[in-house]
Amino acid sequence: MGVSDDSVRDTIETFRDVAAGQSDWWSAMEQLAAVTGSMGGELIGLGRDAAVPFNLMTGCAPETAAEFFAAGGGDTRVNSRVRRGSVIGELVVLDEADFTTAEDMARNPEYAEWIRRHDMHNACLTPLVKGPDLLVGLCVLRTEKQGNVSAEEKRAFAELAAHARAAVRTQMALQDHSLALLTEAFEAIRATVFLCGGDGRVRAMTPSAEALASAGDGLTVREGRLAPAAPADRSALDEAIRRAAAGLIDPGPPLALARPPGDDALLVEVAPAPRRQPLGFNVAVLVIVRDFSPNAARIAQAARALYGLTDAEAAVAAQLALGRAAAAIAYDRGVALGTVRFQVRRILEKTGAGSQLELAALLARL
Template structure:
């Protein structure tokens, strides 16, 4: 329980730090729970889809997994979700506000919750939009009992700062998509930025013209699809695989496939690129680049893609492609007319930005580019 202004400010700062860094949400929720005399904190996102986009919960990891498997993001199955839906942002609710003890005793969700030691809750919606609800709560054991009036006031005061932190990270994630697309536009790339769900969140003007034409690619409910059915599954599978993020050691950085049109002579090449990610996002940060190009597999465009997606300098992108071709640092230095130390510094920067640790791993990830 918060006992001083310093403790209260510490929790506020935790949420601010989490928003800026994309890390630390778990710790901030722990501190929120402690500040309200509760055991657990939760930040959950609910959308139009049945699946829960994110659920950061300071409980045993089996609990969020079961929560999703049992469909408890559905307000028809979960009185807590129903209580947090359709009320104003920052309106606080606890069990005493929306369910009787007798109803809670027999309700399937509450039986499950008591089994896992989260018999009581205090919640509020932070962001409420037609297509998205982000809520925060503290959960309490049966032995701890209902949240008190004083603890509820602390929760309400801190929830306002949690909302500000969520809004900050949402803005930063949205800006990241715009900045990425701006960089790609400057390099004359036809490209789409997709989030962790595979939904297009930004595109360059040339990409927009392409989907409006109806040839090769289409955009339906923010999801890229192909003009011809035979090309659709490979594209969907590649985007969703890339949305899973990079792993070490892992899958290729990029997957390439052909996309055809019924009214055009030749196919286009579509490159699907996995981007490095922060520890936690709300799903609006770019995680996948989809780059469209013709049959001309030119290094200039590949260099542009690496620069846009991974913040490589032009020289680093060129060196990365040389490394992928199997050239050693000494050979690269001689060809480029620079010192071996310069190339070694560039190699270290490339490894760091692409999340690899040696040339073989880099070559494996970049090989599809070549």
């Protein structure tokens, strides 16, 4: 069966809806796969040092993307699809005939096992956006039985890729704007926050965070990454950022980063950033330096009076407004994380805020 013109037009409209925020990437990837007769679609971000900031894959098991990373799938030395895709221009389309997948599998047993387990024997791909720190790629994934794409399917993929790139560029521009708003919201509540991408590189920081980094008072930025003053703290911070970027951050106390002799440790919390889309083009992780300012008491008092919050809800709201993560609030208050999450839902309902970010901006005006 050939490619349907109607299905191509429908998928183009879906990509336009994605750009406008009226549809989601998951639906678009499913349609792309259906149009090309493929098992699944993939939108992937590839960073430096084999980093995979995001990987949206449809038509496969939920654990497939995580296992791809674990098998070294983002490494150009392991995966010829990534290797070839990283050196071609935007919207240049390659299919399985351009890769050396059999050789990749022979040299890399873990990657070979991933391909066999998930039946990822064939692919057709193109880079959508290539930047110094991030490559966004589009791909359709095909089983061994489906084989390589046909000439007609490849043409349809190429046509749709142009519209996918337009959606990616639009969302990146919107997220750049959101990044500025996010930074302003944190600064309005005097929070010291570093905003990092999924690859761990610092995308932005509030003025107070910039001042902290410039002073080298326990934490600075080197080559685009956060660097604690004590080298021994580096691995702990890097691991916390990696886990937060993957959504795997565990509840627990802040990290205590060493400072110059005579000073208290610098307490830092690491948490996943709020996201409306499943893609981490810009900010995936918030690194929050604990703020012990008396603003919390003032915010709690005002929130209690204006929105009818209970004492416990007001205290939690104030801590959220100062940029603290729910897990850290639960730890400090000695309650279960589920209790704090329930209180957060009640706070959002009473204040009318649509998210914790909106809540922070709302309470910053109190």
